[in-house]
Structure formats: structure tokens, C-alpha cells
Amino acid sequence: xxxxxxxxxxxxxxxxxxxxxxxxxxxxxxxxxxxxxxxxxxxxxxxxxxxxxxxxxxxxxxxxxxxxxxxxxxxxxxxxxxxxxxxxxxxxxxxxxxxxxxxxxxxxxxxxxxxxxxxxxxxxxxxxxxxxxxxxxxxxxxxxxxxxxxxxxxxxxxxxxxxxxxxxxxxxxxxxxxxxxxxxxxxxxxxxxxxxxxxxxxxxxxxxxxxxxxxxxxxxxxxxxxxxxxxxxxxxxxxxxxxxxxxxxxxxxxxxxxxxxxxxxxxxxxxxxxxxxxxxxxxxxxxxxxxxxxxxxxxxxxxxxxxxxxxxxxxxxxxxxxxxxxxxxxxxxxxxxxxxxxxxxxxxxxxxxxxxxxxxxxxxxxxxxxxxxxxxxxxxxxxxxxxxxxxxxxxxxxxxxxxxxxxxxxxxxxxxxxxxxxxxxxxxxxxxxxx
Ligand code: CMC
Numbered sequence: 001x002x003x004x005x006x007x008x009x010x011x012x013x014x015x016x017x018x019x020x021x022x023x024x025x026x027x028x029x030x031x032x033x034x035x036x037x038x039x040x041x042x043x044x045x046x047x048x049x050x051x052x053x054x055x056x057x058x059x060x061x062x063x064x065x066x067x068x069x070x071x072x073x074x075x076x077x078x079x080x081x082x083x084x085x086x087x088x089x090x091x092x093x094x095x096x097x098x099x100x101x102x103x104x105x106x107x108x109x110x111x112x113x114x115x116x117x118x119x120x121x122x123x124x125x126x127x128x129x130x131x132x133x134x135x136x137x138x139x140x141x142x143x144x145x146x147x148x149x150x151x152x153x154x155x156x157x158x159x160x161x162x163x164x165x166x167x168x169x170x171x172x173x174x175x176x177x178x179x180x181x182x183x184x185x186x187x188x189x190x191x192x193x194x195x196x197x198x199x200x201x202x203x204x205x206x207x208x209x210x211x212x213x214x215x216x217x218x219x220x221x222x223x224x225x226x227x228x229x230x231x232x233x234x235x236x237x238x239x240x241x242x243x244x245x246x247x248x249x250x251x252x253x254x255x256x257x258x259x260x261x262x263x264x265x266x267x268x269x270x271x272x273x274x275x276x277x278x279x280x281x282x283x284x285x286x287x288x289x290x291x292x293x294x295x296x297x298x299x300x301x302x303x304x305x306x307x308x309x310x311x312x313x314x315x316x317x318x319x320x321x322x323x324x325x326x327x328x329x330x331x332x333x334x335x336x337x338x339x340x341x342x343x344x345x346x347x348x349x350x351x352x353x354x355x356x357x358x359x360x361x362x363x364x365x366x367x368x369x370x371x372x373x374x375x376x377x378x379x380x381x382x383x384x385x386x387x388x389x390x391x392x393x394x395x396x397x398x399x400x401x402x403x404x405x406x407x408x409x410x411x412x413x414x415x416x417x418x419x420x421x422x423x424x425x426x427x428x429x430x431x432x433x434x435x
Pocket of ligand 1: 052239269270271272273274298299305306307308309310311312313314363365368369370
């Protein structure tokens with residue numbers, strides 16, 4: 001049906017009528033060009049069909065680039081390995097929000113602004129009290145993040161660049177506070193106020209693990225590891241939750257509501273919920289002798305089981321984040337003096353067996369970012385139900401940067417996909433006594 005005509009356009013021919021249409025190819029700065037199908041319906045009367053948006057570009061973006069075949073991830077042109085090694089989370093946040101690394105003064109101003117917006121309105125505490133103690137912290141986070149729009153009316157005008165900036169900074173600053181409150185609430189412990197003398201990762205650990213009866217010293221090893229985890233999860237171009245944020249935002253919804261929508265999309269086990277699912281799976285496998293049984297389950301077409309932490313829509317090679325995460329995992333366990341962590345041994349064995357398995361080789365299924373993160377988080381003292389919450393804290397930076405980019409994009413209009421209708425054709429209403 002279609003044949004490549006030249007480097008900057010594509011000709012699509014209807015093989016019944018012989019009619020053809022030329023579609024321009026748009027080139028990005030790196031990566032494959034995209035066929036611009038915007039004029040397709042007007043010129044052919046047809047839409048495109050792409051469930052799961054596997055080959056559909058929904059926007060232009062200058063924030064993050066992924067080369068899935070090479071296993072490469074870059075923010076603003078900087079590789080994730082280099083950022084994880086040399087940068088810190090707030091610097092990466094600045095880079096994503098502004099497109100450039102900050103100079104010294106810009107970094108100091110940004111760090112100060114984020115640090116000094118970490119407190120939440122005291123009345124938000126009442127929202128937490130409305131949840132059952134056994135509520136999943138993602139349920140709580142989803143609810144209270146949406147509620148922020150009821151507290152910060154002065155930063156919900158999406159057309160005012162100052163309000164956009166204030167809302168972005170508020171979200172980045174307050175998300176760890178809300179996440180830590182969700183954690184404390186589930187344990188029946190008092191909430192901790194943020195501390196301005198600590199950096200972003202240190203303050204988060206303080207809010208999660210400090211109790212009023214003892215002095216809490218933040219372990220620098222854990223703070224470093226937390227910062228790295230945040231960097232690795234900061235953004236990942238147009239994934240399900242980011243696309244959800246953009247779609248919600250395309251209708252003009254305020255940024256707090258959009259981020260709440262992103263949190264909901266992240267929760268699923270195919271996306272951010274996979275880090276929790278990996279640990280549940282490793283617990284269930286329990287012993288290396290049972291690995292083959294689970295590999296077989298993953299291969300079985302009639303079994304819905306999937307090996308969590310494996311596979312990715314875009315990466316058909318190692319997820320570069322998984323490599324950094326695995327190294328960091330060893331580092332943290334070593335520094336904490338945890339010599340034998342049965343779950344890590346099991347994970348490494350599972351990885352080794354899966355990577356040699358013909359099914360995983362054929363389908364190009366490699367460990368993703370979620371495979372090792374849970375083991376580090378567990379060693380830090382987080383329960384599994386908090387893993388996806390931590391992902392949400394980090395990804396808030398990506399979500400809000402992508403939201404801002406969308407709002408500023410002159411091409412932006414409400415997201416509204418089409419469909420292939422397969423239901424009944426028009427028919428007359430049937431009265432109840434005749435059905
Ligand atoms: N275990 C077993 N088989 C798998 C797996 C897996 N983890 N992942 C993919 N496959 C198979 C799948 O059954 C399909 O087989 P077939 O061609 O015979 O139908 C083939 O590989 C392609 O998979 P797909 O579902 O069409 O691929 P997708 O791009 O729609 O899904 C994915 C990507 C990440 C949802 C999927 O790989 C998966 O469910 N992985 C486990 C969950 C997970 O670890 N998610 C975290 C992703 S990374 C972090 C994030 O995005 O938040």
C-alpha cells in the first residue's frame with residue numbers, strides 16, 4: 001500500500017482506486033523522522049489505526065530522547081548515566097523545566113525556591129484523616145494531589161506564565177511531603193514537617209523515617225541512592241502517565257488536576273506499579289529452584305503472568321536505567337553491610353536465566369528500571385506499597401515539564417483520538433415488551 005518515495009515525503013496509494021497522497025516526513029534533531037498524517041482525512045477520507053499508540057507521535061518535544069534499540073536515554077542531550085553520576089535531582093529538574101543546566105546562581109535560586117515551598121496547607125491534613133489507615137498510599141497520593149487545586153487557587157491559571165512556574169515549583173516541592181504523609185498515615189505515625197536545612201532527598205528520608213521520640217540522622221549513602229533513584233525516574237518522554245498528563249492538560253485542566261491524573265495512570269502494574277509487582281513476584285517465587293517454573297509461566301500464552309520488571313515498549317535492548325539501578329543496588333547493600341540479600345540473589349539469578357532464554361531473546365525482553373529499584377527501596381526501609389509513590393515523586397518533574405512544554409506549544413490543541421467503529425449500524429429503538 002505504501003512505498004517510500006524520497007527522504008522528505010511518503011506516498012500512500014489506495015490499491016483499489018489508484019489515488020495517492022503525498023505525506024511530508026518531519027525530521028527531529030535525532031531519531032527516526034515521522035510521517036505527518038494531519039492532512040490524511042481531508043485528502044483521503046481515512047483515519048489511522050494504532051491501538052496503544054505504538055507508532056504514533058502525539059507531540060513535538062525537546063525534553064527527553066530515547067533510542068530503544070541502542071538502550072539510550074538522554075535529557076536535554078545529556079545521557080542518563082552521566083546525569084546519574086554527576087548531577088543531582090534538582091539540577092535534572094531544572095534542566096527538564098528550562099531546557100538547559102543551571103549556572104551557579106540559577107541553581108541556588110531554584111534549590112532555595114523548592115526547599116522553601118515544601119510545606120503543605122495545614123488543612124490538607126484533614127484530607128488524610130478521611131482515608132482508612134489501610135488505604136494504598138497511591139490512592140491517598142492521587143486524592144490529595146488532586147485536592148491541591150482546591151488550596152492553591154493563585155496558581156491554576158494556565159495562561160499566566162508566572163502561575164505556571166509557581167504551580168510547577170509547588171508540585172515538585174510538595175510531592176515528597178505528600179508522599180511522606182501518605183507513608184506516615186498508613187503506619188499510624190505523626191506527620192513530620194519538612195526541614196529546610198536538608199537537601200531534597202535528605203528531607204524526603206527525614207519526613208519518611210524520623211519519629212518525634214528520637215533524633216534522626218540522614219544516612220548520606222541512602223540520601224545519595226535516593227537522589228539517584230529520583231534522577232533515574234525523572235522523565236521518560238511520552239509514556240502512559242505523561243501522555244495522560246498531556247491529554248488532561250490539553251483540555252485546559254489545571255496542573256494539579258493533571259498531575260493527579262498522571263499518578264492514576266502510573267499506578268498500574270504495566271507501568272509504575274511494576275516496581276511493587278517485582279517484589280511481590282520475587283517473594284512469591286521464593287527460591288531459585290522455582291525460577292524455571294515462573295519462566296515457563298511467563299512464556300505460556302494461556303497464562304496471563306508476565307515477568308515483572310522485564311520488557312519495555314521502547315527499549316529492545318537493556319534499559320539504561322536498569323544498569324545504573326543494579327550497580328546502585330549493590331552499592332547500597334554493601335554500604336549498609338547487607339551481605340546476603342536473598343531477594344537480590346534471586347533477582348540476579350532470574351535475570352541471568354531470563355537473558356539466556358530463547359523466548360526472552362526472541363522478544364527482546366530485557367530488565368527495565370523497575371527490576372532492581374524495589375530491592376534498594378526495601379533495603380532503605382520502604383514497604384512495597386510505597387515503591388510506586390516514590391516513582392510518582394520523581395516523575396512529577398517530568399510530568400510538569402511536559403505539561404509546561406505542551407501549554408507553550410503553538411501546535412497544542414485538545415487531544416482527541418479517533419476510532420474504528422465496530423458496533424451496530426443505525427437501527428430503530430425497540431420497545432421493552434418487544435425485546
Ligand atoms: N513477560 C513475559 N512476556 C512478555 C513480557 C514479560 N514481562 N513483556 C512482554 N512480553 C511478551 C508479550 O506477551 C508479547 O508476546 P506476543 O508477541 O507473543 O504477543 C511480546 O512480549 C510483546 O509484548 P507487548 O505486551 O506487546 O509489549 P508492550 O510494548 O505492549 O508492553 C510492557 C510493554 C512493559 C507493558 C510489557 O513488557 C510488560 O507487561 N512488562 C512487565 C511489566 C513491567 O515491568 N512494566 C514496567 C515497564 S518500565 C517502567 C514504566 O514504564 O513504568
